[in-house]
Amino acid sequence: MQRQGSGGNAAVVVRVIGSVLLVAHLLLVAWGGLLPRDVAWVTAPNTVPLAGLRADLALGPAEAARLIAEGLLLLAPLGVLLPMCEGRLDVSGWGSLIRTTAAGALVSLALELLQTAVPGQVVDVDSVLLNTLGVALAHVLVVPVARRRMRRRQASREGRPQGRVVTGNERAQGRTPRIPRVPIAR
Template identity: 60%
Template sequence: MGGGAAIRFRVGGSLLLAAYLLFVVWLTLRPLNVMWVTASNFTPFAGIRADLDMGAAEAVRRIGEGLALLAPLGVLLPLAGGRLYVSPWLSFARTVAAGALVSLAIELLQTGVPGQVVDIDSLLLNTVGVALVHLAVVPAARAGLRRRQEKKAVAALLREEPSQGATPTIPRVGIAP
């Protein structure tokens, strides 16, 4: 990617990332007016099992919400990084780790918000959502952008003026005795 395009991707990605994180903070850290709250869940998959016991429709809705909440980070974090040529596994690991840390920060901050409770299953579902979206979108998008960049480079080479031959040289002039 050219220098200007990379900067535009990074700036645009960073702005989108900041806007999305502000939305997530507003959504997850606002106080709720409820009559009662459930206890915190520190047992992995206990909340998911409880959702499945409520019925398929309710389980799909709740699990889907958990997967979808931070899923856009799977695309926004690499976009804000602006790297086109990077190891796919390194990018995946970095993105999933950052998504897990954001989810953990949200869960920890929820301890001080009335009506919000800590749920380990939310952390797991949020992280899986980030991973799934990253795997589904980022490798294909990067490959497409690389192909596009290579086509532009080939087209630029073909547009160059044809060579006018070798540069003329002056033969060595002998000096007479």
């Protein structure tokens, strides 16, 4: 049985590729983030929002930019990979953004909580904020453009006007036939 709004073989390929890349990325992030560190001392956990960012900015612009970019880029691929795993083209842009950002925040929070059991790793609430912002930015910058392109490509293959979005029911049942108007005889 075909899932409603699936889009055929291309959607299946996108889902499979997205799922494989998502698992690979999460394994890489878990391996890097949960690796024990050999340090002589450990800083105190940062539970005050934006306090760590202020401390990063005090280190100078180059070091602050590097640390902030690391926080933004760590989970940013989730902003693209999670919608790829869903593989649907006809979803609400806002709904997709909210779901993806919430999932990114939960993954980041889980990573931070797991780090409490790893020697040398400390909890940093700013990491959760930066990781979540990175997921949202990646989603906003890539997903709407990619979906628009894929919709255009699908519309050209199906021979429909390009400005029209097809719903899942319409794709499953086919288009309603249109009867041309006939003038009234006098």
